[in-house]
Amino acid sequence: MSIPEGPRANLPQRRSLSRRVTSWFNAHPRATLRTLLAGPLGWIGLVYLGSLLVLLLHAFWAKDSFTGKVEPFNWTLDAFIQIASNPVYSTIALRTIGIALLVTITDVLLALPIAYYMARIASPRKRGLLLVAVTMPLWASYLVKVYAWRTILQGNGFLGWALAPFGIEGPGLSEITNAWIVLSYLWLPYMILPIYAGLERIPNSLLEASADLGGRAGMTFRRVIFPQLIPALAAGSIFTFSLSLGDYIVPDLVADAKFIGNVIYDNSALGNFPVAAAFSILPVVVMIGYLLVTRRLGAFDSL
Amino acid sequence: MGATSHGVPAIRLEGITKQFGGASDAAAVAGIDLEVRDGEFFSLLGPSGSGKTTTLRMIAGFERPTSGRIFLHGEDVTDLPPFDRDVNTVFQDYALFPHMSVAENVAYGLEVRHVPSSERAVRVKEALRMVRLEGYDSRRPAQLSGGQRQRVALARALVNRPRVLLLDEPLGALDLKLREEMQIELKAIQSEVGITFIYVTHDQQEALTMSDRLAVFNRGRIEQIGAPAEVYEHPLTAFVAGFVGSSNLIAAEAAQALLGQSGRFAIRPEKIRLGEPTDKVGADEHSALGKIKTVVYLGAETRFIIALDMGGDLMVTQQNLKESSMEALSAQGRAVRLTWKRGHVLTLADDPHAVSA
Numbered sequence: 037m038s039i040p041e042g043p044r045a046n047l048p049q050r051r052s053l054s055r056r057v058t059s060w061f062n063a064h065p066r067a068t069l070r071t072l073l074a075g076p077l078g079w080i081g082l083v084y085l086g087s088l089l090v091l092l093l094h095a096f097w098a099k100d101s102f103t104g105k106v107e108p109f110n111w112t113l114d115a116f117i118q119i120a121s122n123p124v125y126s127t128i129a130l131r132t133i134g135i136a137l138l139v140t141i142t143d144v145l146l147a148l149p150i151a152y153y154m155a156r157i158a159s160p161r162k163r164g165l166l167l168v169a170v171t172m173p174l175w176a177s178y179l180v181k182v183y184a185w186r187t188i189l190q191g192n193g194f195l196g197w198a199l200a201p202f203g204i205e206g207p208g209l210s211e212i213t214n215a216w217i218v219l220s221y222l223w224l225p226y227m228i229l230p231i232y233a234g235l236e237r238i239p240n241s242l243l244e245a246s247a248d249l250g251g252r253a254g255m256t257f258r259r260v261i262f263p264q265l266i267p268a269l270a271a272g273s274i275f276t277f278s279l280s281l282g283d284y285i286v287p288d289l290v291a292d293a294k295f296i297g298n299v300i301y302d303n304s305a306l307g308n309f310p311v312a313a314a315f316s317i318l319p320v321v322v323m324i325g326y327l328l329v330t331r332r333l334g335a336f337d338s339l
Numbered sequence: 340m341g342a343t344s345h346g347v348p349a350i351r352l353e354g355i356t357k358q359f360g361g362a363s364d365a366a367a368v369a370g371i372d373l374e375v376r377d378g379e380f381f382s383l384l385g386p387s388g389s390g391k392t393t394t395l396r397m398i399a400g401f402e403r404p405t406s407g408r409i410f411l412h413g414e415d416v417t418d419l420p421p422f423d424r425d426v427n428t429v430f431q432d433y434a435l436f437p438h439m440s441v442a443e444n445v446a447y448g449l450e451v452r453h454v455p456s457s458e459r460a461v462r463v464k465e466a467l468r469m470v471r472l473e474g475y476d477s478r479r480p481a482q483l484s485g486g487q488r489q490r491v492a493l494a495r496a497l498v499n500r501p502r503v504l505l506l507d508e509p510l511g512a513l514d515l516k517l518r519e520e521m522q523i524e525l526k527a528i529q530s531e532v533g534i535t536f537i538y539v540t541h542d543q544q545e546a547l548t549m550s551d552r553l554a555v556f557n558r559g560r561i562e563q564i565g566a567p568a569e570v571y572e573h574p575l576t577a578f579v580a581g582f583v584g585s586s587n588l589i590a591a592e593a594a595q596a597l598l599g600q601s602g603r604f605a606i607r608p609e610k611i612r613l614g615e616p617t618d619k620v621g622a623d624e625h626s627a628l629g630k631i632k633t634v635v636y637l638g639a640e641t642r643f644i645i646a647l648d649m650g651g652d653l654m655v656t657q658q659n660l661k662e663s664s665m666e667a668l669s670a671q672g673r674a675v676r677l678t679w680k681r682g683h684v685l686t687l688a689d690d691p692h693a694v695s696a
Contacts, residue, residue: 241434247421249448
């Protein structure tokens with residue numbers, strides 16, 4: 037009796053274990069959720085936010101002026117005082133924020149007509165081609181694109197050659213407007229795609245209703261399309277604004293100018309971590325302020 | 340149809356066609372002539388794809404006709420954009436602006452036309468009163484029920500006092516009870532404001548109930564125009580006889596055997612009397628013998644399908660005056676005599692398109 041029973045007795049036992057686990061999770065949905073999220077949330081909590089916290093702490097630590105070594109847990113506001121008292125830093129901060137705003141506005145103005153054409157006028161075939169054309173630059177390396185712009189902008193580059201017959205010189209590589217142009221180019225797809233998606237969500241009958249009630253194109257855009265695009269504009273502008281705010285390669289390579297990122301880079305290269313950390317808090321604060329303003333405008337109401 | 344005695348018609352369509360896609364595709368609207376009188380409640384009735392909505396959209400200006408002209412109160416508006424036409428539309432999906440309150444939605448047309456804000460407030464209030472939505476000014480469309488959204492859409496169009504109001508199946512998304520209420524209300528509002536209503540619907544009951552006159556659309560053409568009773572009592576074509584109410588269509592040999600005539604005919608199921616096989620037949624009556632094949636109990640009435648002894652089926656409906664449901668259902672298989680007045684036989688045109696609108 038005991039011999040034939042062996043394998044048969046084993047099988048149901050094994051099954052019942054996996055079944056018991058499954059049914060336990062089935063009966064405890066919150067535990068299921070916690071188990072699923074433990075990995076990704078742990079990653080975000082420890083690695084991502086943890087490193088941000090260390091950065092934040094660095095800004096309040098002193099630096100031995102003789103050895104140049106950072107002294108952990110020796111609390112001071114020296115780094116912030118150093119930044120606030122040096123006018124160069126505030127100039128750089130204003131320049132960075134100004135260019136980031138300018139890039140955002142430029143991208144909105146460029147993206148609106150392109151996205152409108154893609155979403156509402158183009159045939160499905162053309163729409164597909166345009167979507168590929170818009171996303172294609174994202175496949176190329178960032179550095180390759182910036183160097184391509186260098187060859188366009190430098191004194192004897194493409195732009196100089198094209199402008200020569202009109203007696204105008206190329207811009208060279210030390211104009212701050214170069215940073216504006218190149219950053220606008222780099223982040224344009226991140227503005228077009230959300231606006232395109234936002235426009236596609238507006239039913240055609242709303243535009244017809246506006247026209248039916250007497251609204252011409254401009255009125256329809258201002259009163260019907262634009263208010264419904266605010267979430268999309270907020271999403272797009274968060275990309276263009278924050279990516280511009282954090283960039284330090286473009287200003288260095290095409291404009292010979294310093295952005296917040298360059299200051300952070302230079303200071304950490306010199307081992308002056310508290311100042312680098314203190315200055316890197318600025319874009320974080322600016323972005324938090326920006327998000328609060330866009331939320332105030334109702335940008336996330338329909339998300 | 341003849342010339343109107345009311346002067347210039349509110350709408351005149353002359354030879355309107357609309358072709359979507361290539362010339363090989365069937366035309367959505369294949370040549371329509373139509374006159375709608377000022378102040379009329381006029382329905383465009385037809386199945387989906389018959390061209391009625393396309394016709395409405397051409398009147399509104401959302402589509403350009405491939406050929407033909409459109410006149411509003413005598414003025415040729417064929418080439419005018421929607422915002423330059425003195426018509427307003429109530430859309431099938433209501434098309435309310437989701438980011439605006441009810442009052443802002445209703446005020447939109449006035450604001451666009453630069454009506455001063457004091458007058459705007461008065462007119463918005465009046466329009467909301469008319470659709471019985473006082474006190475809903477600050478709600479968002481998302482906070483309203485389907486019927487309330489429908490009323491806002493109506494108020495938003497009416498507040499501009501257009502000379503013609505276009506309604507594209509406005510009650511299509513409402514449940515039956517609400518739809519019947521709104522039918523009565525719409526009709527009351529129309530007589531209050533005295534605006535010409537062009538009403539698109541696929542519901543023949545709705546068109547018959549509400550319209551002063553209606554046009555029956557089929558495959559991009561108008562098969563018949565007339566007052567509801569006229570269209571129902573005297574359908575000109577087999578399509579109209581079948582689509583507006585239900586009909587027994589009789590043609591060819593059956594017509595010869597049953598009616599002693601050749602041609603195409605129709606008899607309404609409610610005009611046929613069901614009796615004993617021994618019943619007498621009057622001089623002004625037709626008659627046929629058959630057996631009850633199917634009984635469908637419909638509450639207020641009962642529908643019988645009768646298999647005729649000479650072959651073929653006829654549908655008969657009877658009011659449930661005396662019979663209970665049990666009695667009606669037990670009639671199955673019984674031999675009966677069908678009789679109907681000669682005058683109730685409807686003569687149809689052979690070729691539906693030979694009928695001129």
